[in-house]
Amino acid sequence: MYIYKWFVSSLDTMRRSATNWRVKILAALSDPIRLEIIEFLGGEERCVCEIVPAFGRAQSTISKHLSILNEAGILERRIDGKRTLYRVKNPRLFDLLRVVDSLALEEISELKKAESILMDCVK
Amino acid sequence: MYIYKWFVSSLDTMRRSATNWRVKILAALSDPIRLEIIEFLGGEERCVCEIVPAFGRAQSTISKHLSILNEAGILERRIDGKRTLYRVKNPRLFDLLRVVDSLALEEISELKKAESILMDCVK
């Protein structure tokens, strides 16, 4: 039953093109809580019981975010007894986030420059 | 009027944290059409009148996608006469997409492997 479900869903996923996978990964990353979960994990493996209290959200909410990251192949899930542990699957992800950061910082500094020019005009 | 509007909106944007900028950039990228627009542009500068017919969507739809990419700081807009030209602002973006690709390809090959194992079991 479980295996069947997984098999069907993975076959379904196979049918998606590489572009759709890219979208899936990027969509999984485009949420503030999910980005913070990734930062919270860093290189460590942590159980849900550690992650949930670190964010002021319902357990079901965090669980769903973790599932989204897991299904996008960003996190890896490991079950140990009654606990579930997550970790960032591929450290390349941090390279990706660093590039995003550099783009974001550039954008912010550009806006700051524009703002100060406008401020001078107003004076 | 226009400058005022832009000023207010940029101040508003300034208030967003770096994390929100990251989310904005990633959200702008997490759409198949927008990714294809970026690929279509490549390193070139193209006008909307070239982009619209390349996708089977309404002009208003493409225009909105271009605005989203522009507001996220991914594309740059230049007006020339009655035409509007767009280009990818920062070539680093392509580095980012290449990293996403490598993550996606890894995921796909992992699924293919799992699929073939399951197929063998079924035989």
Added chain:
DNA sequence: ATTTTATATCGTCTCATGGCGATATGTATA
């Protein structure tokens, strides 16, 4: 000055997503 062309914006519809409490599932403990 009117019309045509190029693009952005608006209003509306529908569908997807995030949030939460409640419930299900599965493991450990008493």
Added chain:
DNA sequence: TATACATATCGCCATGAGACGATATAAAAT
């Protein structure tokens, strides 16, 4: 076996995003 614990899933609501036709704006051509 009953109970507590850890986590995932379900059902619902509210909000947001994408699609599109219609309209607005603004430059170019007539």
